[in-house]
Amino acid sequence: MSAKNSISRRQFVAGASGLVLAGAAGKAAEKPVPADGPKLAIDGGEKAVQVKCSAGPRWGDVEQKQLEAMLKQRSLFYWKGPQTKLFLERFREFCPVKYAQNCSSGTAAIHIAVAAAGIGLGDEVITSPVTDIGTAIGVLYQQAVPVFADLGLGTHNLDPADVERRITPKTKAIIAVHLTGNPCDLDALRALADRHDLVLIEDCAQAWGAKYRGRPIGTVGDIGCFSLQNSKHITCGDGGVVGSSDERFGPLLQKYGDKGGNRSKWGGFDGFATNYRMSEPQAAVAAAQLTRLEEIAAKRNRLGNLLTENIADVPGVIPHEVHPKDRAVYWFYFFRLRPDALRCTRSQFCKALWAEGAAVRGGYIGVPLYGEPVFQNHGFFAGRWPVKEMGLTTMDFTKHRCPNAESMLTEGIRVPIYEYQTEEYILQVAAAIRKVAKHYAA
């Protein structure tokens, strides 16, 4: 790793967000003018959030029964495994695709999709910079180049206009990340993909049960990828699934998840891939969890929308923007502050909300993916990046900029949404946001 290119995460945040942070710090130095209205809890007033919601169990009898059935089997291997079969049947019921392959993670699902799409040396794949790094890992392992496009101000999803600006003759695919379970503008991305002959991959890791204009998420793009990691709507600890109805890609999913060999028509290894298999115990839990999905998705959708309805008119706040015809499933809720309309920093706003009893957090990931040291150093493979050294890309992540993505992380506030929360709780969180925003209004 060259010292010249080396940049720490802290330095990046300071550099990339300098303006925003400097502005906020300047405002913080001003003493808040006492506002009308009820006293903030942080100043000794009454808390806006009085309701407590306790988390219930995430699994129980259904999973236990399925695991007991699994333990009666002689094999725990996925191929022809009854649990895998059941899981994939249930997956197809809610995400109707012709081909589906379960695998070890969401990262694996995306890598399988990218490999099946034929992405390789020096190809460019446009995606969101605000996502889990698992969105980009498969692209890099294929020796392709992730190109990050900016996001919509309130949707936090790919801005199709910026995606279009970043298309070059090397672009081969778009990975649309449905961040927090809010569907991307798939009509616009589909049109772009069709016009430029690109593969549209949906990253549905955070979007179990979401719908785009009534269509199940994962079925509008060419390939859909889901994660079953522990924090997701449904889980088996770790796991993933990838699906497609496209005859160009669907038949390749199994072999790219299983070392490059086609098990239904064994002819040796005509492809090359790693082992991304999911075992039967995981498939049993995942199959059982799918029976809970609709209830979880419906509840989160209701709670998130309720929060929007109740903060939509709060000055200084930009609510989470969801298309009225879509079903967002709120892996979390994300709203932004308008720094010019408030006399406080985000940190002060969050502290005030905490004191009101709303367990919010500032931001999401620390920096956009391109700001992470491994991107800033172009150090993906033992500290090096062969594609760049071979002159197949001019990508320089130290110069990459996506202003909305950057400000989203410095001005945004994350509200946890869970199926066990009550509407009353969400209404009180909304009241807390209103109270704090009013207090700090410029």
Ligand SMILES: Cc1ncc(COP(=O)(O)O)c(C=O)c1O
């Ligand atoms: C949007 C997104 N994409 C991809 C992934 C990767 O999934 P996994 O952690 O199962 O590899 C995640 C997981 O956090 C995610 O949130």
